[in-house]
Amino acid sequence: MLTVPVRQLGEAERSAVERILDRDPFAAAQVAERVAARGLSWWRADGRILGYGSRRQVEALCWLGGHLTPVLASPPAIDAFAEQLGGEERTCSSLVGRADAVLGLWDRLSSSWGPARDVRPNQPLLATETEAPIAPDPAVRLVRTGEVDLLFPAAVAMYSEEVGTSPLADDGGRSYRRRVMELVRGRRAYARIVDGEVVFKAELAVVTRRTAQVQGVWVAPAWRGRGIAAAAMAAVVRDALARVAPTVSLYVNDFNAPARRVYARCGFRPVGTFATVLF
Template identity: 80%
Template sequence: MLTVPVRQLGESERRAVERLLDLDPFAGAQVAERIAARGLAWWRAEGRVLGYGSRRSLESICWLGGNLTPVLATEPAVAAYADLLAGEERLCSSIVGRADAVLGLWDRLSAVWGPARDVRPNQPLLATEALPALRADPEVRLVHGSEIDRLFPAAVAMYTEEVGVSPLADDGGRGYRRRVTDLVRAGRAYARFVDGQVVFKAELAVVTRRTAQVQGVWVAPDWRGRGIASAAMAAVVRDALLRVAPTVSLYVNDFNLPARRVYERCGLRPVGTLATVLF
């Protein structure tokens, strides 16, 4: 029997939640962005925030929405979350967060939530607060609203290559196109165009007061191996640090050695390890 029950948190505990998120600003960035924008009320946030610990001493939180994301989850917290979630139907499309917590959850939930489409157990989490020493590509810039039709096919190609399924599958891509459009309008989508075609792209998919998290990094297949990625990423990191947030962060699959070399050249250094379970 659990001595410290898991409970759903509400707006009255927002300060305690924000204090926890400040302790893990990179791995908890997605959760921090959602809570900053929508608060903790489930009907407004499009997800639930579960808490582990007493009302006087909150120890860990777990976001449950489109993704399941544990933050600062110790082994007892992981066990408590899993005990609760094992009795619920799986609605999330992934579990993502610090590797020890994600893999601990999956060990306990796989029998009832499985099988997974893919498990990525080792994803280095990288961050920097320093401008890249590398020269930035001057042709990498923010995408204009009039260029969404040119950007969208590249975004679909990146998503399909990275995740293993097409974002067009469920609703013909309407939801994904809204996401891409929102990023462009918010000044968070970058690209390099050559003859009207995207040859490099990246987005600041998550922005908090502590970090801008880069996702969706992609080089067109015909342009791979030409050495454009490092200078292009340097342009993204430089602009994000000067204009958006005090740090830039991202996570990458451990087996993607070319990308890891690019990020190292841009000054990004390891700050932890994430894991992702994809359904």
């Protein structure tokens, strides 16, 4: 029996949820963006938030939508969330968040939710609030709406390399293309385009009032090893800080040494460790 209950939170508890999200602005960014956009009403949200703690004080959260993300989850909270979720069929495509909580949940849920396609236990979470100490690439700019057809193949290639599956598999890529278009229209997609080819791309996939989280960083294979990534990322950081949010953040696989060197050159510092479980 659970001594502290887990319950689904609603709009009446939004202020408590936002206080918790503010305590971990980089790791909780994806959840914070969704709450800001859709609130906690079940009929508006694209997922649900479970809370751990007494009626008077919520101590930890667990977002369950397309992804599962725990926020400020202590070991007792992890146990409680796992007990609640273990009796449900898995509907999410991944677990992602701070490594201790994600791996703790996976240890308890793997017998009922597994097997996983991939487990990435060590993904440095990085952030910066200052422009890069290197010159930005002036050719990196926001992608225009008329350039989605140029960006989309690069986005598919990045997704396939990073996630290990194709975003075209389920519906021929229609939903993924809509997401790419949303990022372009929201002025959150960057690229360097040479002779009609995207040679670098990145997106502000998550934006909150506290941070802009960069995802989808990709360099065309023929352009790798030429040293374009650092200056390109410096351009992204510069624009994001000037126009979007007071900090820029991202997480990266620990084994991706070239990317980690790029981010270090751009002034990113460690602010934690993520883990991801992919299904």
